Amino acid sequence: MRKFFRYALIFLAVALVGLQFVPLKRDNPTSDPAQDFITATQAPAEVTTLLKTACYDCHSHKTVYPWYAKVAPASLLIVNHVQEGRHHLNFSTWTTYPAGKAAHKLEECAEEVEEGHMPIGNYTWLHSEAKLSEAQRKLLADWFSAEYKKAKGG
Numbered sequence: 053m054r055k056f057f058r059y060a061l062i063f064l065a066v067a068l069v070g071l072q073f074v075p076l077k078r079d080n081p082t083s084d085p086a087q088d089f090i091t092a093t094q095a096p097a098e099v100t101t102l103l104k105t106a107c108y109d110c111h112s113h114k115t116v117y118p119w120y121a122k123v124a125p126a127s128l129l130i131v132n133h134v135q136e137g138r139h140h141l142n143f144s145t146w147t148t149y150p151a152g153k154a155a156h157k158l159e160e161c162a163e164e165v166e167e168g169h170m171p172i173g174n175y176t177w178l179h180s181e182a183k184l185s186e187a188q189r190k191l192l193a194d195w196f197s198a199e200y201k202k203a204k205g206g
């Protein structure tokens with residue numbers, strides 16, 4: 053039995069080392085700054101700060117990768133969040149969205165923020181600055197709602 057545990061431990065150690073060599077896409081593609089959401093909506097300063105600290109790491113090409121983004125298994129989770137996040141909603145290519153899609157995304161943003169689904173919980177655990185207070189949550193959700201109404205043509 054002791055032998056089994058020793059081999060299991062060695063196996064795990066080797067697997068963990070091997071995992072470090074899995075190639076991951078830790079990129080920040082270049083995009084036209086004119087396509088950026090904050091620029092396009094001329095978001096007020098407080099909203100800009102909240103978007104940059106609470107959303108842009110996963111929903112833009114301005115991801116700030118922390119040092120542990122280089123260490124597996126954390127890196128796998130982070131890279132997946134960023135790729136998935138951009139796929140669903142990319143603030144760096146915002147103006148390329150057709151009007152209907154943009155309006156729908158704004159509605160989703162208001163909902164996700166209001167309900168506390170975004171930013172993702174395990175992100176705010178390590179990025180306490182992205183944890184929204186009640187007031188910040190309301191400010192951001194209300195602003196998204198107002199932008200949604202504008203985009204809808206109301």
Ligand code: HEC
Nearest residue numbers: 106107109110133136137140141160161164170171172175
């Ligand atoms: C840690 C990474 C991360 C952060 C930070 C983050 N998101 Fe997300 N977001 C995701 C991922 C991953 C998905 C896709 C999977 C899902 O819906 O859970 C997503 C999905 C969404 C969606 C759904 C889009 C769609 O139409 O499918 C919206 C809206 C959204 N996020 C808004 C926000 C807003 C607004 C913020 C900032 C307040 C934010 N997110 C912060 C990772 C993140």
